[in-house]
Amino acid sequence: MRPWLQKLLKGPSASGGGSYLWEGLAAAIILAFLFCLPRDLFRGTVYSTVVDSAEGELLGARIAADEQWRFPPCDTVPERFATALVQFEDRQFWWHPGVNPVALGRAFVDNLKAGHVVSGGSTLSMQVIRISRGRERTVWQKMVEAVLALRLELRCSKREILALYASHAPFGGNVVGLEAASWRYFGRPASELSWGESATLAVLPNAPATLHLGKGRDELLAKRNRLLERLYKHGDISRETYEGALEEPLPSAPLPLPSLAFHYVEQCPRGVRTQTSLRIQLQKAVEEVAFRRSDELAVEGVADLAVVVIDNATGLPVAYVGNASPERERPGARVDIAASPRSTGSILKPFLYAAALQEGVILPRTLLPDVPVNLSGFAPQNFDRQFYGAVPAAEALARSLNVPSVFLLRMYGVPKFHTLLQQSGLSTLTHEASHYGLSLILGGGEARLWEVTQAYAGMVRSYYGLSSASPLHDPMALWYTFEALKEVNRPDELDWRLIRSVRKAAWKTGTSYGFRDAWAVGMTPAYTIGVWAGNAEGQGVPGLTGARTAGPVLFDVLNLLPGSGAGFGSGAEPGSRRGGNRSMFMDDWFPEPDAETGVLAAVCPQSGYLAGPSCPSPELQLIPAAGLESDPCPYHDNGEFVLPPAMEWFYKPHHPEYSGASSHRSTTAMEFIYPTGSGSTLYLPRQLSGEVEGVVFRVAHHRSDVTLWWHLDNDYVGETRFIHELRLAPSPGRHILTVVDPAGDTAAISFTIAE
Ligand SMILES: [Zn+2]
Secondary structure, eight states, rough: OOHHHHHHOOGGGGGHHHHHHHHHHHHHHHHHHHTTOOOOOOOTTOOOOEOOTTTEEEEEEOOTTOOOOOOOOOOOOOOOHHHHHHHHOOOOTSSSHHHHHHHHHHHHHOOOOOOOOOOOOOOOOHHHHHHOOOOOOHHHHHHHHHHHHHHHHHSSSSHHHHHHHHHHHHSSSTTEEEEEEEEEESSGGGGGGGGGHHHHHHHGGEEEEEBTTTTTHHHHHHHHHHHHHHHHHHEEEEEEEEHHHHHOOOOOOOOOOOOHHHHHHHOOOOOOOEEOOOOHHHHHHHHHHHHHHHHHHHTTTTEEEEEEEETTTTTTTEEEEEESSTSSSSTTTTTGGGSSSSTTTTTTTHHHHHHHTTTSSSTTTTTTEEEOOTTEEEEOOOOTOOOOOEEHHHHHHHHHHHHHHHHHHHHHOOOHHHHHHHHTOOOOOHHHHHHHHGGGGGTOSSSEEHHHHHHHHHHHHHTTOOOOOOOOOOHHHHHHHHHHHHHHOOOOOSSSHHHTTTSOEEEEEEEOOOOEEEEEEOOOOOSEEEEEEOOTOOOTTTTTTIIIIIHHHHHHHHHOOOTTTTTSTOOOOOTTTTSOOHHHHOOOSSOOOOOTSEEEEETTTTOOOOOTTTOOSOEEEEEGGGGSSBOSSSSTTEEEEEOHHHHHHHHGGOOOOGGGGGGOOOOOEEEESSSSSTEEOOOBBBBBOOOOOOOEEEEEESSSSSEEEETTTTTEEEEEEEEEEEEOOSSSEEEEEEEOOTTTTTEEEEEOOOO
């Protein structure tokens, strides 16, 4: 004994302080014992990223930062594994206080004889301590482990100790913990393991370095079978179970873990277990559709495809394919396209329509101009490069006409719309509104599929009164938006009515400039689906459009979704429109709001504006309340429907019933001086050399200092200022020349160039 300790123990005997010292020493030992165990045994341990579906099933996992498959700890241990483990490792586990003196003494003698550690004698509690400390296996360490195990038993229940063991025991190779082992070796969660499988995993951690599934298989099998025999003799399993389990082969090579929702799993927090809102069966089905469609599109040069599905009742995703076929060899396969900012094309138009309705800027069918226009150098074209003169707003949305949308955005205001999109959750529109200008409605900005789809779902949620987050809150305005998007009528060869017949949806497509981005987003009362197709690298593909490329995927996915009322319980009562989520699953279509939601107003059936005094036969229509403040019909004069000249010019060919041109007054700011009046035939003079000279066109504007932009047919040909003369040499045949001023007023004239 060391002198200082001797002195301390003996103490100053004369003063009788010996007992004081002994008491102090006892207290010190108790304190040391109480504080000897770290608060968190496995502090600093890193875990795998584990991501589960809404049902708690494994979607995917990522290896831990130390390259180990070590799932985050579980609180519980499946009964079969617990029974097998206790039977194999520590039969007195449920009774001993953390240390088993009999087993320890026997091992101590064995080890002394051998001169090194040949036998454990460790309880499961001591093994938990050893795994957590990761020290060498020496007699001294074993004594420390025994003390710490006693302390551990004071802190944790037996079940908690088992859970600590199961979560951190080595299972060979880089597999740590029962749950990871169960998935790697058997492809199932530990809770679903058979007795044979549970017994295999119970014996594996015993000597994982010398004995694992790759080597020593015979010895492993013998150990497992001895354990099964013990379980049988102990009465844990029946004879049938025992004999069946003996027949089970050992697993061979480790299995890959499930890999669903690859890109979604990538976004989940690292090193922890996350339960998501994704529904595993739907996720599988959507992946199947997306992968198949993506393989088809790949042939056309479209490499990347993303699909997201949102449950409108919760606003959370139920399926998420960040990019189809992530395993396929191609650049960009691992890019989560659903989360990448892409040019929006026309996909944001419904938000403008709904907002303009909500704020009374227009009524549902207000005529919007569809004429050549040049706004500060921005000359929008419709997809088909046609102009229709004037189009009802709902129809312009359904047909996705660009020119009326630009007029509508100018009426509504770019800054306001920019703010509205940001409030709707589009986080990528980070520039000032002026940066985008009017092009914002035609794809001048970028957005993420995920956020766009959420914003669409936000409209449905807002409509059903489930969310106050959307800046679009007027149910009447939203309903008219859904209605307009139901009647999609596109100039495609595809027979949409045939495809649509499966299920009703409000849907919109978008195609970005240069055929780089194909969008399709659809809403039913219960779900919102978003699809994007294109190339992550950005190259365009001729023929790529929202309708043709993304649309079919949208409808494939739509057909996967549970039908109205299906799968959501039979007892659900049909609720009111704002009756919460139960009713939305019952709805086949968005129920029309009643007269208490909107207001009844007299509307001019021809112009879609509020009826004015000279509008014949106005119709009563439910409109958003703010619509009462909108403008009255500007196109009826003494009962006659007359459009301004340029609108009329493009409107008339599509509306043979239109006759208003005869008597209308010219209210435009400018007129053609040469040629005068439409329909003239012009002859291009030739020089002596035979070369064709142009003809000089002239316009008068009531203000001389404005800039005018000139369009021949649908092409911009130049601008003039002060003197509005332009020399042109159009090809023989019929032409339309249009001039636009900064206020958006236009003058148009048609003429024929002689052969
Ligand atoms: Zn009218």
